Amino acid sequence: MANKRTSTGPRQADAEEAAALRLRSVRMIRPLRRLLQRIHSAGTERDRAGNRRFFYDHYLSLLLLYFINPSLTSLRSLQNASNWEQVRKRLGIPRVSLGSLSESVRVFDPALVRPILKELADLARPHLQGREAEALANLTAVDGSVFAALPRMAWALWMDAEHRGVKLHLQFQACKGVPGDAVLSPAACSEPAALTSMLEAGRLYVCDRGYASFELFRRILDVGSSFIIRVKDDITVNVQEDRSISETAAQAGVIRDVILNRLGTAHHKDVVGRPMRLVVVQAVERNGKSTELWLVTDRFDMDADLIAVAYRYRWSVELFFRWLKCVLGAKHLVSHSEQGVALQMYAALIVSLLIAIRTGSKPTKRTFETIQFYLLGWVSEAEFAAHLAGLKKRTC
Template sequence: MDNHTLLSSFGKWVAPINIEKLTEQITQTGQDRYTKKFTTYSYIKLLLLSHLEEVESLHAMSDTLFDDEVQQELGLDSISVSQLSRKHRTVDPNLLAAIFYQLVDQIRHSQPGRTVMPVKIIDSSTIPLNLTNHPWATFRKTKGGVKLHLRLVFMENGSSYPEYANITTANEHDRSQLEVLVDDKEATYVFDRGYIDYERFDRMTDDGYFFVSRLKKNSITRTIKSFEVEQSSTIVTDQMVAVGGPTKRMDNLFRLIEVDDTKGNRLRLITNRFDLKASEISDMYRSRWTIELFFKWLKQHVKIKHFYGHSETAVMNQIFLALIVYCLHVLIQLETESRKTILQISRLLKAKLWKNCRHWLRRISGIP
């Protein structure tokens, strides 16, 4: 930590962004070719700060430059709303996506060696948009929206991080994204009934991918073999089954586990993993709620429900910047080996934003 004594907490927080690689990409794309003062990197830092402090509008964002510390960090003494708006809708989302994936790589390599196969959770969240302002965001006749399709990695310490994101209009069906989101044979994918596709499940099994999902109530199954149920557990049945009826049947045999959740509801879980205990499969599916909590965090603690621009590019930029915020928090959490939540880390950062970062890092680490 002593190596960062001259950095502010904000400076330390954004330090994982690879400026050299970003500059190279900006040069290649000509993103800042006609820029006089408001560079893409200044834009990124200002928008990250705006996410962190949940700034309401571009006007409020412009006003933050009255702060001396913000001026010093960004190398700007002022910026107009029109300049902000123009930059927000012209920055290439691929630049921000590249930063996001670079941070994901840092998180992946910052973790200690895994002892078990990772669990990767797949889900999506729809963000409603006004069709009048966002006519490109097709959804329903009177409603617009975008959908964030996400793959989240569940870490052994109980925390998690987003690993892959795809942003589409809200009318895109979840099942269409499964081919994109499943790409690692050394992981187990967990997803809900919205992704049920028997033909694809057969292909995934044939190709060596593992999954745990929830079977629809009206699914037809035929028991091939029953396994002994663990005592003192919520597992009701554990079976090897054939799935489907006479006219449409899955080629492979799968494992069907019936389990009662904490509210007493009966869940039917389907998986192609026969090497684990039924309770371990149940725990995997239970971890799916991590991604629900992640989406809840995004919608409550960064600016994701209200957008600073109406164009598709502006909306995509704001979403990728929100994901970058989360990844920066996770990297600090891993570096300090802190037990504090992402929300606690964020609150402490806002309290010590322009102070020497040693004070922030000590608080996160629990050092008096």
């Protein structure tokens, strides 16, 4: 009996360890599994023989693994990872050839992942509290960021033939600290046009001066959303009414709050077609110099201090781009085709969302490191729970 216990003990321990590792993986990707089933068979129309074994959700699972495991650095390393039995079991994928991986970026349409991204964003919890949470619940910070591309990526237009780049246009749900929607384009593009193609109803868009376009203002209003957009301080305005500034607004830096008859001069077409509001905020830049932020909005009902606060949250999208490039490593492109880069960017955004959903807070470098060790089995369940508890204390 003693010999029998000795022989079966290690096997039982190995089985328990493997089960624990699978459980960790399931908990991380549980919100995603049901959504991935929708795209499982997408792109298989050409498979008349019915012998395809590598599907869309398999490819996306490998891309998610690429961002979670820092030892994976290329498409070839992903192919090699599929050779290991535990990888295949935990991801539910078959062994895949390098040729199948390369073909995938041509077969699988990245547009099918975009709805999955949006649904995952709906699962994230808001971080704001009090009157800010109520007033800024649908605050969506918008910006674009360039990712350097190789000169041979001819589709990625930018400055010249030697300087190629792709731009990720991101709608960031500032109240939750998560990406809500994204599209990819060549770096040489129009940011207002990119936002116009992504507009949704019920949003409060906050943007910098690169999006200051009367036509964009009109489009945002037409879809049933609102905006707070910074404009140049030399813009021509026709003041209808000066509003009083409350003490709270003054403390937030508001120095002027006016109702405008129209934007621009009488010699130009009134594209917006309705009165607007201008809130001027005195802000201090990083170099210590003072500057005026001219913020145009259609929200007459919002307190002026909340207008100033909403614009400050625009920086959240800038910080997220830093996370995406410097921590997740999304600036290293594993594919050179337009569809392949888009799939990689969507996978990076999905990883960020899964972390936010699992931890209940904005992803940080330390949390990301802890999750990597947790998935490897080098951080226990109790240690991971203690880390999450610490995050909740800091956000409360």
